[in-house]
Amino acid sequence: MRIAFIVDKAQPFYVGGYEGKVWNLARRLARAPENEVRVYTSLPVSSRRIDDVLYVRIASPDFSPPSTTGRSLTHGIVFGLNLTRSPFRDWGPDILVVESIPYLHLWTMSAWAGALTGTKVLLVDEVWDRYSYFGWPLSAVSRRLILECLGHGLSFADIAMATSSVTQRALSDRFGDPIPFEILPDGVEDVSRVIWPDGPAKGETYDFISVGRLVPIKRQIDFLRALAQLRSKTGWRGRAAIIGFGPLEDQLRRSIVQLGLENQVDLLTRVPDDRLRELLLQSKVYVLCSEREGFSRSTLEAVAWGVPVIVSRPSQPEVFGVSDFVRDGRNGLYYDVGNVEQLAREMTSLIQSPELRVKLTAEATSVRSTYGWDRITERFSALIQKHQSRARDDGFSESDPPDR
Numbered sequence: 001m002r003i004a005f006i007v008d009k010a011q012p013f014y015v016g017g018y019e020g021k022v023w024n025l026a027r028r029l030a031r032a033p034e035n036e037v038r039v040y041t042s043l044p045v046s047s048r049r050i051d052d053v054l055y056v057r058i059a060s061p062d063f064s065p066p067s068t069t070g071r072s073l074t075h076g077i078v079f080g081l082n083l084t085r086s087p088f089r090d091w092g093p094d095i096l097v098v099e100s101i102p103y104l105h106l107w108t109m110s111a112w113a114g115a116l117t118g119t120k121v122l123l124v125d126e127v128w129d130r131y132s133y134f135g136w137p138l139s140a141v142s143r144r145l146i147l148e149c150l151g152h153g154l155s156f157a158d159i160a161m162a163t164s165s166v167t168q169r170a171l172s173d174r175f176g177d178p179i180p181f182e183i184l185p186d187g188v189e190d191v192s193r194v195i196w197p198d199g200p201a202k203g204e205t206y207d208f209i210s211v212g213r214l215v216p217i218k219r220q221i222d223f224l225r226a227l228a229q230l231r232s233k234t235g236w237r238g239r240a241a242i243i244g245f246g247p248l249e250d251q252l253r254r255s256i257v258q259l260g261l262e263n264q265v266d267l268l269t270r271v272p273d274d275r276l277r278e279l280l281l282q283s284k285v286y287v288l289c290s291e292r293e294g295f296s297r298s299t300l301e302a303v304a305w306g307v308p309v310i311v312s313r314p315s316q317p318e319v320f321g322v323s324d325f326v327r328d329g330r331n332g333l334y335y336d337v338g339n340v341e342q343l344a345r346e347m348t349s350l351i352q353s354p355e356l357r358v359k360l361t362a363e364a365t366s367v368r369s370t371y372g373w374d375r376i377t378e379r380f381s382a383l384i385q386k387h388q389s390r391a392r393d394d395g396f397s398e399s400d401p402p403d404r
Contacts, residue, residue, distance in 0.1 A: 003037045004093035008079045010041045017297045018125040021186050027051040028377040042079045058082045080104035086112045094118040106153035114156035122157035126294040127170035159387050163295045164321025182383050186297045187373035188304040207238035209283040211298040214246030219289040228259040229344040245269040285350050295321035304368040306361040310346045312337035331363040
């Protein structure tokens with residue numbers, strides 16, 4: 001089976017939610033000897049083949065973003081223009097999987113993608129209706145263009161796989177049901193494979209940890225202010241960490257000093273995945289302060305690995321897939337986004353009550369089972385088989401109806 005993924009950025013070259021999904025799906029599908037898997041991407045490729053996955057670059061190096069902390073408009077346009085022609089040449093995929101972000105390429109590739117004979121899958125992680133990836137309110141023109149591009153993607157796709165029920169509903173509300181809208185969430189590694197075999201690594205352990213890009217919509221400043229309140233009201237003298245990278249790094253470092261937290265809060269950048277998992281597993285509480293979050297793989301990992309979580313109840317529920325797996329009072333606590341005092345109270349309750357922390361981790365096994373990567377990969381294959389079976393049945397009934 002020939003399987004092609006088209007994604008503007010792909011892990012391990014860029015670490016993020018939907019990029020990680022493509023990477024994990026691709027390498028797991030490539031383990032089957034009958035599969036040949038290729039990823040067509042715009043990032044520099046240091047090795048053409050990684051874990052049996054062949055990487056093909058389809059963009060000029062002159063137009064790659066200077067860093068991988070975000071995407072540029074130029075990058076999205078060039079990526080789309082490079083896909084006005086099919087990249088496959090003499091190699092035709094049986095399954096084509098297209099990541100929808102950054103949208104423009106769905107328009108430019110629609111002329112040739114619809115002519116492919118294989119099964120075509122559109123991965124939709126977020127439907128930007130009112131707010132963009134950057135947290136900016138979208139103008140009417142921008143919103144219309146984005147939805148138009150998504151419509152082109154749906155015009156050539158046989159099936160759309162949404163990351164969460166929130167995205168699935170957004171697709172159905174805006175486009176009706178032209179094709180099946182299924183759910184294919186992000187996944188989590190088996191905890192038995194990521195826990196260190198010889199005991200925990202030496203180094204820092206944290207009371208609180210927060211993971212995410214250092215950009216305004218992640219609201220790490222709320223996390224810092226809540227820590228300052230926690231210390232002021234309870235005398236907390238523990239340690240906390242923010243892990244991520246992005247344009248707000250210097251500003252957050254200044255805020256740590258201004259709040260007098262320089263001896264209690266670490267800002268860690270460019271942390272390898274293995275080290276990130278160690279830090280997460282050694283932390284008492286995970287905190288997510290985002291205004292919007294398409295899915296949040298790090299929050300899923302915290303829940304699945306038995307780390308209690310506090311998450312914001314966002315002002316932009318149209319992109320909040322976290323609600324699919326965090327249940328308020330059952331396996332996590334919610335607070336209203338931006339309400340620092342409420343966040344500080346929830347942090348206080350968890351740090352002072354080991355019993356509450358244990359209660360909130362009781363569903364970890366169930367979440368780990370539901371969202372394990374092997375199970376997600378099996379679901380992907382089952383959805384493909386379901387579509388292909390339905391297509392065969394439809395073709396049979398139209399061209400050669402059975403005898404009555």
